[in-house]
Amino acid sequence: MSDTAADTDPARLRRNLEAVLMVVDQPVAAYDLARAFGVDVDTVTHLLRETAREYTEQGRGFDLREVAEGWRFYTRPECAEAVEHFLRDGHEVRLTQAALETLAVVAYRQPVSRGRVSAVRGVNCDGVMRTLVLRGLIEEAGQDPESGALLYRTTGYFLERLGLRSLDELPDLAPFLPDDIEGLDDTGEQTTR
Structure with missing residues (x-):
């Protein structure tokens, strides 16, 4: 069995969840994460909520949020201006x-x-x-x-x-x-x- 399949070590599972969520371009459901790692949904949901809370308490520049029936990393709102400044090249794509x-x-x-x-x-x-x-x-x-x-x-x-x-x-x-x-x-x- 691989390092990720049916891994019940919370620290290792948390690390693997973070790694997957770091590369996705859309929210991933807790169910899909649980299935991928061979653990129950409640365990994944608990770890994700605990991780999100810790990021907030630590004042990180990013959030782990539950949106659109899934989980994904986002820039913390108070850091949005810095990110916009970095990414802006004179072209803003906004809806009319x-x-x-x-x-x-x-x-x-x-x-x-x-x-x-x-x-x-x-x-x-x-x-x-x-x-x-x-x-x-x-x-x-x-x-x-x-x-x-x-x-x-x-x-x-x-x-x-x-x-x-x-x-x-x-x-x-x-x-x-x-x-x-x-x-x-x-x-x-x-x-x-």
């Missing part, structure tokens, strides 16, 4: 206002069609939707059984970029909605009474 608005509609209405997103925003969103798909923030989620239109949803990468474990952590929109929304249908259009 239209892309942010479109992404918000998809996040809160998913699964949703392009037509529905366009109706909510009041403008054609086809190009913006293609851009969000190319950036890996949204993906196809099947077809609407009634209209046959393609439906879209957010991806795990979306959750990761926002630092969320699940869509349940999205902030509530109610405080930002107008008081008189009773006469609106689900596309934001005024309904007749």
